[in-house]
Amino acid sequence: MSKTTNQKAWIFVIPVVVLVAFNALIPLMTVVNYSVQETFGNNVFFWEGVKWFEEVLNSSRFHASFLRQLAFTGTILLIEIPLGIAVALSMPKKGPWVSVCLVMMALPLLIPWNVVGAMWNIFALPDIGLLGRMINGLGINYNFTQQPAAAWITTIVMDVWHWTSLVVLLSYAGLCAIPDAYYQAAKIDGASAWAVFWRIQLPKMKRVLTIAILLRFMDSFMIYTEPFVLTGGGPGNTTTFLSIDLVKIALGQFDLGPAAAMSLIYFFVVLLLCWVFYTLMMRDEEQ
Amino acid sequence: MGIELKQVSKRVGAEMHIYEADLVLEKGGFNILLGTTLSGKTTLMRLMAGLEAPTSGEVWFDDKNVTGVRVQKREVAMVYQAFINYPSFTVFDNIASPLRVARLPDAEIRKRVGEIAELLKLSPMLDRMPDELSGGQQQRTALGRALVKNAPLVLLDEPLANLDYKLREELRDELPKLFENTGATVVYATSEPQEALMLGGHTATLHQGRITQYGVTAEIFRKPNTLISARVFSDPPMNTAIVDKQGDTFVLADGIRWPVSGKYSAMADSSYTLGIHPHHVTLGEAREDSIAINGLVQVAEISGSESIVHVDIAGNPWVSATQGVHPFEVGDSTELHMQVERCLYFDEDGSLVAS
Amino acid sequence: MAKITLENIRHSYMPEPKKNEDYALQQIDAEWSDGSAYALLGPSGCGKTTLLNIISGLLTPSEGRVLFDESDVTDTPTTERQIAQVFQFPVVYDTMTVFDNLAFPLRNRGIAEDKVKTRVNEVAKMLDLENSLNKRAAGLTADGKQKISLGRGLVREDVNVIMFDEPLTVIDPHLKWLLRSKLKELHQQLGRTMIYVTHDQTEALTFADHVVVMYDGTVVQVGTPIELFEHPAHTFVGHFIGSPGMNILPCEMSDGAAHFAGNQVQTACTNLPSNGSDNIEVGVRPEFVEFDDEGLPVEIIKVDDLGRHQIVLARHDSNLIKMIVAEDAQIPSENPCISFSPAQTRLYKDSWVID
Numbered sequence: 001m002s003k004t005t006n007q008k009a010w011i012f013v014i015p016v017v018v019l020v021a022f023n024a025l026i027p028l029m030t031v032v033n034y035s036v037q038e039t040f041g042n043n044v045f046f047w048e049g050v051k052w053f054e055e056v057l058n059s060s061r062f063h064a065s066f067l068r069q070l071a072f073t074g075t076i077l078l079i080e081i082p083l084g085i086a087v088a089l090s091m092p093k094k095g096p097w098v099s100v101c102l103v104m105m106a107l108p109l110l111i112p113w114n115v116v117g118a119m120w121n122i123f124a125l126p127d128i129g130l131l132g133r134m135i136n137g138l139g140i141n142y143n144f145t146q147q148p149a150a151a152w153i154t155t156i157v158m159d160v161w162h163w164t165s166l167v168v169l170l171s172y173a174g175l176c177a178i179p180d181a182y183y184q185a186a187k188i189d190g191a192s193a194w195a196v197f198w199r200i201q202l203p204k205m206k207r208v209l210t211i212a213i214l215l216r217f218m219d220s221f222m223i224y225t226e227p228f229v230l231t232g233g234g235p236g237n238t239t240t241f242l243s244i245d246l247v248k249i250a251l252g253q254f255d256l257g258p259a260a261a262m263s264l265i266y267f268f269v270v271l272l273l274c275w276v277f278y279t280l281m282m283r284d285e286e287q
Numbered sequence: 288m289g290i291e292l293k294q295v296s297k298r299v300g301a302e303m304h305i306y307e308a309d310l311v312l313e314k315g316g317f318n319i320l321l322g323t324t325l326s327g328k329t330t331l332m333r334l335m336a337g338l339e340a341p342t343s344g345e346v347w348f349d350d351k352n353v354t355g356v357r358v359q360k361r362e363v364a365m366v367y368q369a370f371i372n373y374p375s376f377t378v379f380d381n382i383a384s385p386l387r388v389a390r391l392p393d394a395e396i397r398k399r400v401g402e403i404a405e406l407l408k409l410s411p412m413l414d415r416m417p418d419e420l421s422g423g424q425q426q427r428t429a430l431g432r433a434l435v436k437n438a439p440l441v442l443l444d445e446p447l448a449n450l451d452y453k454l455r456e457e458l459r460d461e462l463p464k465l466f467e468n469t470g471a472t473v474v475y476a477t478s479e480p481q482e483a484l485m486l487g488g489h490t491a492t493l494h495q496g497r498i499t500q501y502g503v504t505a506e507i508f509r510k511p512n513t514l515i516s517a518r519v520f521s522d523p524p525m526n527t528a529i530v531d532k533q534g535d536t537f538v539l540a541d542g543i544r545w546p547v548s549g550k551y552s553a554m555a556d557s558s559y560t561l562g563i564h565p566h567h568v569t570l571g572e573a574r575e576d577s578i579a580i581n582g583l584v585q586v587a588e589i590s591g592s593e594s595i596v597h598v599d600i601a602g603n604p605w606v607s608a609t610q611g612v613h614p615f616e617v618g619d620s621t622e623l624h625m626q627v628e629r630c631l632y633f634d635e636d637g638s639l640v641a642s
Numbered sequence: 643m644a645k646i647t648l649e650n651i652r653h654s655y656m657p658e659p660k661k662n663e664d665y666a667l668q669q670i671d672a673e674w675s676d677g678s679a680y681a682l683l684g685p686s687g688c689g690k691t692t693l694l695n696i697i698s699g700l701l702t703p704s705e706g707r708v709l710f711d712e713s714d715v716t717d718t719p720t721t722e723r724q725i726a727q728v729f730q731f732p733v734v735y736d737t738m739t740v741f742d743n744l745a746f747p748l749r750n751r752g753i754a755e756d757k758v759k760t761r762v763n764e765v766a767k768m769l770d771l772e773n774s775l776n777k778r779a780a781g782l783t784a785d786g787k788q789k790i791s792l793g794r795g796l797v798r799e800d801v802n803v804i805m806f807d808e809p810l811t812v813i814d815p816h817l818k819w820l821l822r823s824k825l826k827e828l829h830q831q832l833g834r835t836m837i838y839v840t841h842d843q844t845e846a847l848t849f850a851d852h853v854v855v856m857y858d859g860t861v862v863q864v865g866t867p868i869e870l871f872e873h874p875a876h877t878f879v880g881h882f883i884g885s886p887g888m889n890i891l892p893c894e895m896s897d898g899a900a901h902f903a904g905n906q907v908q909t910a911c912t913n914l915p916s917n918g919s920d921n922i923e924v925g926v927r928p929e930f931v932e933f934d935d936e937g938l939p940v941e942i943i944k945v946d947d948l949g950r951h952q953i954v955l956a957r958h959d960s961n962l963i964k965m966i967v968a969e970d971a972q973i974p975s976e977n978p979c980i981s982f983s984p985a986q987t988r989l990y991k992d993s994w995v996i997d
Contacts, residue, residue, distance in 0.1 A: 181733050185729060422686060452841050452843060456885060523819055586823050586826050588826060610951075
């Protein structure tokens with residue numbers, strides 16, 4: 001239903017537009033500017049056209065960090081979504097424990113991200129960290145600062161610990177919205193627990209899960225703080241994800257041109273993948 | 288003049304929700320919008336309230352053009368099908384809310400709320416919260432909020448649909464009385480023809496976004512201008528069949544015929560659609576103004592005071608509603624009495640030709 | 643098919659019920675025989691849905707036993723009770739087609755696929771769903787979805803009883819009518835026990851062979867629609883059934899006869915209470931109040947034209963009396979007087995009928 005148009009609303013919108021322009025659009029335009037030019041400092045610029053874009057797209061370093069990023073995002077989505085749904089399913093819908101569960105689920109989401117990274121860093125240190133010491137004590141040789149596999153696993157576990165709660169809370173909200181009559185009808189129809197999940201709960205949670213997946217996808221694809229604080233991108237570059245790599249190039253090597261080009265490519269990739277996801281999930285609704 | 292719609296239409300995307308509508312509702316009258324769900328009743332009400340702007344046309348209220356005036360500026364009160372109350376306010380605060388917005392003094396607010404609560408039998412509940420009340424009480428609170436505003440235009444969108452049958456009956460009796468003294472123009476949307484008849488007043492029948500007829504409720508019931516209006520306004524549904532007028536006889540299939548009486552004689556000899564209400568096709572004793580028809584009983588429903596029988600008359604599924612209890616067997620052939628003077632004839636466009 | 647017996651059923655939703663008011667169901671003893679159509683009729687909160695859920699096993703009663711054909715099923719879970727239930731709003735499995743929806747209960751019980759196919763097609767035919775079998779269930783209208791819900795119950799042949807919890811609530815009035823008749827037709831065809839919960843007396847009386855009227859957690863009367871209409875055992879039944887409900891008027895006993903407002907009233911009561919008894923009331927339905935020049939003088943307050951009949955609101959002193967008069971009957975303008983039909987006038991003491 002359309003609402004009556006209200007011209008006064010523009011007065012509220014203009015300050016926001018100005019702010020967004022200042023904070024986002026102008027820097028974005030600066031990046032675009034840098035991506036098509038070359039500079040050696042002193043504000044002297046030479047037009048390079050698409051050279052940086054070509055260089056980035058052909059660079060094996062970019063391919064490597066892109067693939068690492070895809071692997072990371074894919075893995076955590078595969079873990080966090082089912083895990084989140086499972087936890088939401090096991091949470092009580094009524095009674096005194098509901099608030100307790102909800103608060104517990106919210107806690108990890110409240111911690112500043114660099115603190116999360118720092119926490120897990122210390123926690124997993126092989127010599128003085130509680131977890132690291134314990135694992136090594138069990139006879140497993142574990143050192144995330146030196147072993148790529150350990151670094152990956154630790155990063156993934158950290159992300160799962162940090163963000164699964166988001167999926168849980170969203171799924172829980174979706175589940176609570178399902179009326180009792182569906183469960184009663186399923187009982188009468190003799191449906192198994194699996195059928196109830198597959199045919200009633202999951203379809204009814206579709207909207208909510210789409211949001212959860214999109215949010216987790218975007219956030220994990222752009223992840224920076226936590227892995228940076230945890231591993232610094234190491235050992236070597238085994239956990240150097242796209243944004244970490246980007247920052248290294250831009251600020252570390254001060255190659256503004258390639259960095260700018262890479263940012264733009266990064267931006268478009270995220271946009272594209274989100275659009276694909278969204279269309280796929282919403283396609284059924286149109287039918 | 289209360290509220291007037293001049294060529295008002297509403298298009299949403301590619302769909303026309305309301306086609307060019309012209310409607311004049313008298314000030315202070317009780318008006319009913321009757322139609323099935325999705326016929327446009329709610330959209331029409333929203334256009335009257337100012338919650339939506341028409342795609343074309345004008346809305347006039349009290350001789351002023353209010354098209355495009357925002358709803359906050361218009362003096363409208365609206366009650367919805369779902370009992371909508373402020374969940375964190377007590378009943379008292381709920382009813383008082385429009386008065387508080389208007390910044391009336393406290394003493395005045397207390398007086399007015401007290402009066403309305405008395406009228407709606409909510410006085411013992413003024414301190415309760417809406418979720419502690421029953422459905423009927425919650426809806427009365429919403430009505431109280433609409434009444435206390437004393438708005439010149441009150442819109443009620445199927446307000447009784449979520450209530451118990453008996454409660455609905457009681458509130459239906461009370462509603463016209465409640466608004467009578469305020470002089471407000473009331474518009475009440477419903478999809479039940481029975482409800483429209485019980486409320487009286489004037490009715491506008493809606494069908495797929497068009498207003499098909501407007502007039503005194505009982506008159507529209509008796510003289511629908513088209514087959515569509517007739518169908519909207521009948522519950523049980525009106526019986527229809529194709530008949531031929533041949534000179535001075537009407538012929539329905541299978542040798543059912545009856546003479547053309549005075550008021551129908553002006554009709555041309557042609558094929559017409561006959562429409563007759565179920566309560567004019569009865570079982571039991573013959574009447575002097577009826578002819579006997581044979582039908583095959585399909586389903587029978589007895590409600591204690593009425594017998595409703597579904598019969599097959601020459602291939603047409605007809606319904607007969609008779610006062611009293613009439614025993615019969617399914618599959619039996621039974622004799623029905625059709626009151627010929629009550630027949631309505633519609634031509635091929637569906638317009639009423641004679642009644 | 644089974645006989646259902648309810649023994650000493652009491653139910654409270656509270657963990658520690660102390661007084662009568664804490665119980666949703668006060669005391670129910672009932673026997674429902676094979677193959678009949680029953681209706682549980684009562685206002686919201688009277689306990690009818692609670693009772694339905696106890697029979698279907700979705701709720702275990704705080705006290706008492708439920709027996710299906712003499713075997714105690716009080717603790718048997720729903721899936722093993724062989725019942726089917728249709729809920730207030732349509733429950734369909736959105737991701738499956740109509741066919742798969744109907745096949746679901748059979749497939750869950752491991753029935754062979756070819757048997758499933760035959761059965762689903764049979765049921766789809768009964769419900770006029772044959773053309774929608776391959777469509778996605780989510781795309782159907784409300785009444786289509788309710789039919790699917792109903793179909794899932796019919797498709798199983800081992801079902802003892804089919805229960806309906808206000809199933810027509812979300813259906814449009816025009817379609818309500820059709821679906822109601824369809825249910826009646828199905829009952830006549832299949833002969834299965836059906837229990838139908840509703841607050842709408844028309845639905846209850848037209849559908850059921852026996853109606854159980856409930857109020858505040860107890861069963862007030864059980865009878866056929868005709869019995870309930872003509873011999874209400876309690877003033878609540880008189881009030882709740884019939885539109886409008888029974889007129890209940892104050893009555894004094896003197897000189898060995900019943901008097902209303904000083905005039906003697908002839909009733910159907912054979913055991914008249916003694917002179918000066920308290921709490922006596924006269925009950926007569928509006929259908930059985932007529933204009934009679936030698937009757938009680940009244941003042942006519944309002945006449946409502948309801949199309950098929952007229953409802954007259956009359957007053958004598960401070961008592962309001964409603965009458966139902968034929969469509970074209972003349973209302974006397976001078977000195978209207980009324981009388982009650984003796985055979986249909988009843989006496990009530992403390993709200994219970996005196997025979």
